[in-house]
Amino acid sequence: xxxxxxxxxxxxxxxxxxxxxxxxxxxxxxxxxxxxxxxxxxxxxxxxxxxxxxxxxxxxxxxxxxxxxxxxxxxxxxxxxxxxxxxxxxxxxxxxxxxxxxxxxxxxxxxxxxxxxxxxxxxxxxxxxxxxxxxxxxxxxxxxxxxxxxxxxxxxxxxxxxxxxxxxxxxxxxxxxxxxxxxxxxxxxxxxxxxxxxxxxxxxxxxxxxxxxxxxxxxxxxxxxxxxxxxxxxxxxxxxxxxxxxxxxxxxxxxxxxxxxxxxxxxxxxxxxxxxxxxxxxxxxxxxxxxxxxxxxxxxxxxxxxxxxxxxxxxxxxxxxxxxxxxxxxxxxxxxxxxxxxxxxxxxxxxxxxxxxxxxxxxxxxxxxxxxxx
Amino acid sequence: xxxxxxxxxxxxxxxxxxxxxxxxxxxxxxxxxxxxxxxxxxxxxxxxxxxxxxxxxxxxxxxxxxxxxxxxxxxxxxxxxxxxxxxxxxxxxxxxxxxxxxxxxxxxxxxxxxxxxxxxxxxxxxxxxxxxxxxxxxxxxxxxxxxxxxxxxxxxxxxxxxxxxxxxxxxxxxxxxxxxxxxxxxxxxxxxxxxxxxxxxxxxxxxxxxxxxxxxxxxxxxxxxxxxxxxxxxxxxxxxxxxxxxxxxxxxxxxxxxxxxxxxxxxxxxxxxxxxxxxxxxxxxxxxxxxxxxxxxxxxxxxxxxxxxxxxxxxxxxxxxxxxxxxxxxxxxxxxxxxxxxxxxxxxxxxxxxxxxxxxxxxxxxxxxxxxxx
Numbered sequence: 151x152x153x154x155x156x157x158x159x160x161x162x163x164x165x166x167x168x169x170x171x172x173x174x175x176x177x178x179x180x181x182x183x184x185x186x187x188x189x190x191x192x193x194x195x196x197x198x199x200x201x202x203x204x205x206x207x208x209x210x211x212x213x214x215x216x217x218x219x220x221x222x223x224x225x226x227x228x229x230x231x232x233x234x235x236x237x238x239x240x241x242x243x244x245x246x247x248x249x250x251x252x253x254x255x256x257x258x259x260x261x262x263x264x265x266x267x268x269x270x271x272x273x274x275x276x277x278x279x280x281x282x283x284x285x286x287x288x289x290x291x292x293x294x295x296x297x298x299x300x301x302x303x304x305x306x307x308x309x310x311x312x313x314x315x316x317x318x319x320x321x322x323x324x325x326x327x328x329x330x331x332x333x334x335x336x337x338x339x340x341x342x343x344x345x346x347x348x349x350x351x352x353x354x355x356x357x358x359x360x361x362x363x364x365x366x367x368x369x370x371x372x373x374x375x376x377x378x379x380x381x382x383x384x385x386x387x388x389x390x391x392x393x394x395x396x397x398x399x400x401x402x403x404x405x406x407x408x409x410x411x412x413x414x415x416x417x418x419x420x421x422x423x424x425x426x427x428x429x430x431x432x433x434x435x436x437x438x439x440x441x442x443x444x445x446x447x448x449x450x451x452x453x454x455x456x457x458x459x460x461x462x463x464x465x466x467x468x469x470x471x472x473x474x475x476x477x478x479x480x481x482x483x484x485x486x487x488x489x490x491x492x493x494x495x496x497x498x499x500x501x502x503x504x505x506x507x508x509x510x511x512x513x514x515x516x517x518x519x520x521x522x523x524x
Numbered sequence: 525x526x527x528x529x530x531x532x533x534x535x536x537x538x539x540x541x542x543x544x545x546x547x548x549x550x551x552x553x554x555x556x557x558x559x560x561x562x563x564x565x566x567x568x569x570x571x572x573x574x575x576x577x578x579x580x581x582x583x584x585x586x587x588x589x590x591x592x593x594x595x596x597x598x599x600x601x602x603x604x605x606x607x608x609x610x611x612x613x614x615x616x617x618x619x620x621x622x623x624x625x626x627x628x629x630x631x632x633x634x635x636x637x638x639x640x641x642x643x644x645x646x647x648x649x650x651x652x653x654x655x656x657x658x659x660x661x662x663x664x665x666x667x668x669x670x671x672x673x674x675x676x677x678x679x680x681x682x683x684x685x686x687x688x689x690x691x692x693x694x695x696x697x698x699x700x701x702x703x704x705x706x707x708x709x710x711x712x713x714x715x716x717x718x719x720x721x722x723x724x725x726x727x728x729x730x731x732x733x734x735x736x737x738x739x740x741x742x743x744x745x746x747x748x749x750x751x752x753x754x755x756x757x758x759x760x761x762x763x764x765x766x767x768x769x770x771x772x773x774x775x776x777x778x779x780x781x782x783x784x785x786x787x788x789x790x791x792x793x794x795x796x797x798x799x800x801x802x803x804x805x806x807x808x809x810x811x812x813x814x815x816x817x818x819x820x821x822x823x824x825x826x827x828x829x830x831x832x833x834x835x836x837x838x839x840x841x842x843x844x845x846x847x848x849x850x851x852x853x854x855x856x857x858x859x860x861x862x863x864x865x866x867x868x869x870x871x872x873x874x875x876x877x878x879x880x881x882x883x884x885x886x887x888x889x890x891x892x893x894x895x896x897x898x
Contacts, residue, residue, distance in 0.1 A: 173809065180660030181686060182864030187660055189667075196662030221661055223692035227726040227753045231688060235753065235776035239804055239840075241811045286554030286561055287595055288570030293563075312555060314605060318597035352601040354761040355729035379601045379609065381755015387728040402609035408779045430613055435547065437615045466613075490556030 151195050153216040154254060156233050157247040159206065159410075160213045171200045171213045174243065177236050178215060196221060212246070219254050226383040226422075229254075238408055246410040248417065255455040261425040262393045264458025265451070265483055268425055271371060271396060272307045273344050278477055279485035280305075280510050281398075281463060282492060282503065284330075285312035291326050295333040297499070302337030302345035304503035308485070309334060310374045311350035313400045323349070323361055331368040348372035348398055355384050362392045371395065376402040382422050389423030398463070399424035411442050416449025419460070426461035428487060431476070434467025440479070447480055463487050470502065473509040478516050486510060525569050527590040528628060530607050531621040533580065533784075534587045545574045545587045548617065551610050552589060570595060586620070593628050600757040600796075603628075612782055620784040622791065629829040635799040636767045638832025639825070639857055642799060645745060645770060646681045647718050652851055653859035654679075654884050655772075655837060656866060656877065658704075659686035665700050669707040671873070676711030676719035678877035682859070683708060684748045685724035687774045697723070697735055705742040722746035722772055729758050736766045745769065749798075750776040756796050763797030772837070773798035785816050790823025793834070800835035802861060805850070808841025814853070821854055837861050844876065847883040852890050860884060 162170045179198035201214030234245040282301050301309045317323040327349050334347040351361045351373045373395045377385035399419045415429045430436035432443045447462035465487035495502035536544045553572035575588030608619040675683045691697040701723045708721040725735045725747045747769045751759035773793045789803045804810035806817045821836035839861035869876035
């Protein structure tokens, strides 16, 4: 019998935490009272077991639950269900970590390209990478194409759609993708420096398949997907069907706290195939702590069986003025995403974007990097 | 120009709530500073607007944001993104309601069968319906088939898979579905009373399509799907592709609080096509208040453009002893789901299930029903 270990933070008084942990183990496995179970085999092999219970704060405990891997049946949605299906409905439970045995991990390819593949694609072996967003939604295709060309001329590595740009009347997908890809390719022909347009692939599974096909036919090599919007199982299937793309994952609809950010964005997104993961940076307009961001980035890059390392992409209210601070924090294996803070330059967009690219390239790393791997 | 209204609960001190509301409007539309926007049309037509701000508690405000329907582009995932994409990443924001204009609603078929269709299928014009779950996972196909037969002999209307039963080695989907469907059909031939087996359809989009096809070929008329596990856009596409099924939606992976339960389960699940919606009942092992459950059930049944009414299915730690109380609370347009509390009867499962069916059938409604429609 093989087991995986899911870890939760459970808010409970000390005298009740053991009962709460046992209830959680039942909820996440057989979802019925033990006395309803007649077969010895199910009691021994299927009912989840309480592992360690550790006190982490006043009335807060770290609870490990061991789940039988037999219950997964090799199914992507069922893995999520076993890890945090009904438990997500408990107010007092946060899902904070998971340890998967080798035979479960063997069922996941993870990132097809990862940090090394992205570095090879953009031709940057050691330096941090740069990423910008085409926005706001509402712009027409010619305006977006001009903006994409400007970003590519300025030397940005990856130029992504705003995740709110999909297939609206003012910038239809089938028209936008070839136009923006051509605009970026023209700029690359001028500068001789690689740059990649990453269209936003969203919608129902059929929409996504159609849009990924259009993107591939247009010559795109990188796409943006928000796994929680489209569903993690649908995201995984897209990666399986179009392994040639570098997948840049967006956190939209991911929620702030029910699943700890280092787990959801740092482990699950990587497990399901994201090559690079956008997350909200500390000190911006979201409330993440530096420790949360450091743990998230560390999870993306940590050795994990055969899974390739994925690239951390801090974003969300990023300022050009913070480039040095953030690079020292995240280290060279990272990609900075700046959006609105470049666009406020308006007609000086090219110059301001060049400042961004240059600030990243000329940065000299301090000896110790807070969130970089040891 | 047409707008939809999304409503959020925002935790903020009074002096900061207006600024917080304006930031939320930007986050959920253009996601960049206003000064980055050069086009008047985008400022007028695309940037979201703050509607009412209403004080609802100490440092808690109800904030209405008007979102331009142009930004939806008819896309299912993009609707979720506009409603609660990045906003889900704010700790201080809960998504509590939405009002969609007719042209947006026109793009949604909603439940294909709804309460009326389910009543016609099971042949019960007025009484509340009964629902049971086959569990625990780990049982083999013969044991599950025997249990399904027993439930059908006892007169249960809908007999569903536990949502943890998918395609595991101990009960493979392709073997389980025809066997359980046949077991229920045999019982129906004996009793002459309709009963329906609802297999759990889960997995990636391709898995779901394959499993739905197997279920249809086996003669199943009802299926169970957990929309948040598989992704709401993937759920919607499944409903479009297999409109002949009655869809019973399960709340797994839905989260406890980021989206208010009356909105997520009462409105969004219905909008995306659920005919009946399972949710966690008050007074069981989950922390929902009676008011939350009443509002959720009311939303499922309320008149809403052309959308059929969907059936509330309270569940989660339900006791046979509570049937009368719960029927008085939810009224006749409901379906009670009892799982583990029947299974504890073990060899007396048939008798205990008959008690459940009989308690529901003989219940006499009081004149006023708490959560029933006016």
